Structure formats: C-alpha cells, structure tokens
Amino acid sequence: MEHIPILRMGSFLLITVQVDMHDRLALQLQDDLTERIVQHGSHGVLIDISALEVVDSFIGRMLGNIASMSRVLDAQTVVVGMRPAVAITLVELGMSLPGIRTALTVERGMEILRGDVENSMQELEAEEPERAADGSSEV
Amino acid sequence: MSTSRIPEILRKHEAALLDDWTREQNQLGDISHRLSEADLRAQSRRFLQLLQEAATRGDAADTDTEAFREVRRFLEEVSASRAALGFSPSETATFVFSFKQPLFNQIRASLPSAEDQLAEIWTATLLLDKLGLYTMETYQKTRESIIARQQEEMLELSTPVVKLWDGVLALPIIGTLDSSRTQTIMENLLEKIVETGSELAIIDITGVPTVDTLTAQHLLKTVTAARLMGAECIISGIRPQIAQTIVHLGVELGDIITKASLADAFRIAMQRTGHVVVRKAATSRL
Incomplete structure (x- = not known):
C-alpha cells in the first residue's frame, strides 16, 4: 500500500506531497498523520503541496479535515507552496479553506509554525510555569 | 448556362x-x-x-x-x-x-x-x-x-504586476473588470507571487470605473486564491462612489484589508514587512 511519507522535524511534522493525491492516498494520509501527531506529541504540521498539480473538491476537503483534526490534537497546520492553478481551482470550487494557514515556501511555513509554538509556550508560561518548563525541554 | x-x-x-x-x-x-x-x-x-x-x-x-x-x-x-x-x-x-x-x-x-x-x-x-x-x-x-x-492585446497590456518593494507587489487595475479579464489578472498576479516570493499584494482599483456584484466577486476570488497560496492582499484605491456601491450591493468583503489610497496600502505593507520609513530632514533635526 502506498504511503505519503511523514517526516519528523523536532516538534513538527513535515509532509511533502510528491505524487498525485488520489482519494485513498488522502484517507491513508489522514490516518497516518493523526497517529504520528499523537505518537510524537507534535505541535505543528507542515504540508508542502508544491508538486500537486491537480485537485478536486475531495482533496480540498481532505486538506481542511486534516487541519481540523490536527487542531483537535493541538497541532497547527500550515499548507505551503500551493500552485496558482490549484488555488484558482479551489476558489472556483468555493473552497477557501478558512481554518488553514498558508505560506509561500517551506521556509516561511516553518517560521510561522515556530512563531505559533513560541507564542503558545509564552501563554503557557504565563499561566502555569511548571508545565511550560516541561514543554520547552521537549522542544 | x-x-x-x-x-x-x-x-x-x-x-x-x-x-x-x-x-x-x-x-x-x-x-x-x-x-x-x-x-x-x-x-x-x-x-x-x-x-x-x-x-x-x-x-x-x-x-x-x-x-x-x-x-x-x-x-x-x-x-x-x-x-x-x-x-x-x-x-x-x-x-x-x-x-x-x-x-x-x-x-x-x-x-x-x-x-x-x-x-x-x-x-x-x-x-x-x-x-x-x-x-x-x-x-x-x-x-x-x-x-x-x-x-486580446489590450487584455495583456492592461494587467501589469509591478514590484513595489521586496516582497510587495502592486496590481493597478484600469478599466472594467469582466470575467475573462479577471481570469487573466488573477493568473498573472498568482504567477508573479510565486515567481517573486512576495507575501503581500496590493490590488489598486483606482482605474476601475464601476464595481458591481460580479466585479466584487471576482476581486474576492483573487484575494482568496492569493491567501490560499500564502500571500495577503490589500485592496486600495476605493473611490467614495465605489465604497457606497459596495455597501448598497451588500457585498461582504470579510476581513480583507481595504484602503482609500495606494499610499495608505503601501504604508501598511511596509509595516507588515517590518520596514520603517524615516525622513532624512527629521533625523538631522534630532
């Protein structure tokens, strides 16, 4: 069975979609990703779709779902490198993916994730000093 | 015969x-x-x-x-x-x-x-x-x-995407926006965003004579598409008449940043990219 590789980078997970996403692959990714987030306790997910040339409404919805699921598991999702044609298609399909953060490049996406995690750490620090200490040792 | x-x-x-x-x-x-x-x-x-x-x-x-x-x-x-x-x-x-x-x-x-x-x-x-x-x-x-x-040539000519600053693009639209034109404009802008890696794009509609629901729809689509790719859009050059029309038509611009002039939009863009503009005379006085 085909899998889309999920790479772990510190407290983030990096997914690069390099093949055409078909429906079963997307569902498999959803399974794998939620599993890995729980397994590693990740705080951020970065999905690079710069190689994705074709999308349909199903894949669009999957992206939205993945983001929502990650959020439930306390991980931020950033989608990076969406191609113009893909963006236009999604907009024409009426899917603006409201909950998803986006960035132009992987680098910028990582910056966003780091910024987010730092912010949430600071909030935690302000609220509960001991738990924040645990969190920072994890990173 | x-x-x-x-x-x-x-x-x-x-x-x-x-x-x-x-x-x-x-x-x-x-x-x-x-x-x-x-x-x-x-x-x-x-x-x-x-x-x-x-x-x-x-x-x-x-x-x-x-x-x-x-x-x-x-x-x-x-x-x-x-x-x-x-x-x-x-x-x-x-x-x-x-x-x-x-x-x-x-x-x-x-x-x-x-x-x-x-x-x-x-x-x-x-x-x-x-x-x-x-x-x-x-x-x-x-x-x-x-x-x-x-x-076709006019379509090409009238949709230039200009680079204002590192990471800031501007798209001055002149003339009426119809479906095919918006399509070209949208594609041009998105391509340029990828090409230059810009995270901010200012869409200036000073030269658009009228805005109807369809035009507004097209603008919204462009902004949404740019946002999906990871770039933010600012709409500028909204004339008083057009502001009135937009409200009367009940067009919801959502959380899109809108500014009256390109200068204002540019100021916001500079702020976002972390630049500060300082006048030289002012610094010498200090």
Whole structure:
C-alpha cells in the first residue's frame, strides 16, 4: 500500500506531497498523520503541496479535515507552496479553506509554525510555569 | 448556362479588359497611396486569369463550386490584405464591382444580338455580384479577427504586476473588470507571487470605473486564491462612489484589508514587512 511519507522535524511534522493525491492516498494520509501527531506529541504540521498539480473538491476537503483534526490534537497546520492553478481551482470550487494557514515556501511555513509554538509556550508560561518548563525541554 | 460566352470573351479580350479595368479602378478613387499601380495591375491580372479558368471549367453562375475555389481563395487574400491596409469596405468591394463596366462593354462589342447581350450581361452581373459579396464577407471576417486580436492585446497590456518593494507587489487595475479579464489578472498576479516570493499584494482599483456584484466577486476570488497560496492582499484605491456601491450591493468583503489610497496600502505593507520609513530632514533635526 502506498504511503505519503511523514517526516519528523523536532516538534513538527513535515509532509511533502510528491505524487498525485488520489482519494485513498488522502484517507491513508489522514490516518497516518493523526497517529504520528499523537505518537510524537507534535505541535505543528507542515504540508508542502508544491508538486500537486491537480485537485478536486475531495482533496480540498481532505486538506481542511486534516487541519481540523490536527487542531483537535493541538497541532497547527500550515499548507505551503500551493500552485496558482490549484488555488484558482479551489476558489472556483468555493473552497477557501478558512481554518488553514498558508505560506509561500517551506521556509516561511516553518517560521510561522515556530512563531505559533513560541507564542503558545509564552501563554503557557504565563499561566502555569511548571508545565511550560516541561514543554520547552521537549522542544 | 454552360453555353455562356463569358469565358470566351474573357480569354479573347484579356489585355483590353485589363487595361479598361485598371483605368476604371483608378478613376473610381485614388488608392495609390496605399496600393501601388503595379500591385493593383498584378492583382487585377491574376484575378482575370483565375476567373477565366474558373468560368471555363465551371458554371459561370454558380461560384460555390469546386471550379471557383481558386478565385475564392484569391479574393480572400485580396480582401484580407486590403482590410489590413486600412481600405474602407466600399473600396474593397469596388475591386470586384468595378470590373462590371469593362466586361459589359466587351460583351456588348462581341455579341451582335441584343438578346444575347442581355443574357450574358445578366450572367456576368450575377457572377460578379456573388464574388463581390464574397469579398465583403471575407473583409468583414478579417476585420473581426483584427478586433479580436486587439482586444486580446489590450487584455495583456492592461494587467501589469509591478514590484513595489521586496516582497510587495502592486496590481493597478484600469478599466472594467469582466470575467475573462479577471481570469487573466488573477493568473498573472498568482504567477508573479510565486515567481517573486512576495507575501503581500496590493490590488489598486483606482482605474476601475464601476464595481458591481460580479466585479466584487471576482476581486474576492483573487484575494482568496492569493491567501490560499500564502500571500495577503490589500485592496486600495476605493473611490467614495465605489465604497457606497459596495455597501448598497451588500457585498461582504470579510476581513480583507481595504484602503482609500495606494499610499495608505503601501504604508501598511511596509509595516507588515517590518520596514520603517524615516525622513532624512527629521533625523538631522534630532
């Protein structure tokens, strides 16, 4: 069975979609990703779709779902490198993916994730000093 | 009509017809500044030859047949070149219609009986009318294709994406926004965003005369698409009238940043990218 590789980078997970996403692959990714987030306790997910040339409404919805699921598991999702044609298609399909953060490049996406995690750490620090200490040792 | 004597007349008096016809065309209107005498004569000669061949092979009254294919193609060429040279419709049609006079004269001179003359002149009129109309049709088509091409060029010309600063693009839109134009604009902008890696794009609509629901919809789509790719859009240059229209139409711009002028939008862009603009005189005073 085909899998889309999920790479772990510190407290983030990096997914690069390099093949055409078909429906079963997307569902498999959803399974794998939620599993890995729980397994590693990740705080951020970065999905690079710069190689994705074709999308349909199903894949669009999957992206939205993945983001929502990650959020439930306390991980931020950033989608990076969406191609113009893909963006236009999604907009024409009426899917603006409201909950998803986006960035132009992987680098910028990582910056966003780091910024987010730092912010949430600071909030935690302000609220509960001991738990924040645990969190920072994890990173 | 296979007994028509037109082919014969055309063949026998070719030189005389050509002379008469060229003279006739020169009399009807001065076109020498667009088409030289020699070119005109060459065109006329070629037409005569083709017409004669066609009339010999086929029915002189029916120009839609295979025999007249070469004639039709030649007329297409003539009218296309004349359309491109800026000839008026009547000037283009005159090319064929001016041939009537010389041909009728020859028919009258060659045939003794009035009845024959009348019959042949009628055939010739039909033939030349058809060819003339065909020329007009082609002329029209050429003009239409020229107009279509110009529209396309205008579309290209009017949608430049300019780089204002590192990571800041501006898209000054001028003219009415329709579906096809917005499509081009959207694609241009998104391509440029990827190319330059810009995270901010300012869409300036100072030059858009009116905004209706469709235009607003298109703008929203562009902004959403850019956002999906990871770039933020600012809409600027909203004139008072347009602001009123947008509210009256009930268009929801959501959380899109809108500014009255491009300068304001640029200031926001500078802030977002972490730049500070300082006037030199102010610093020296400190």
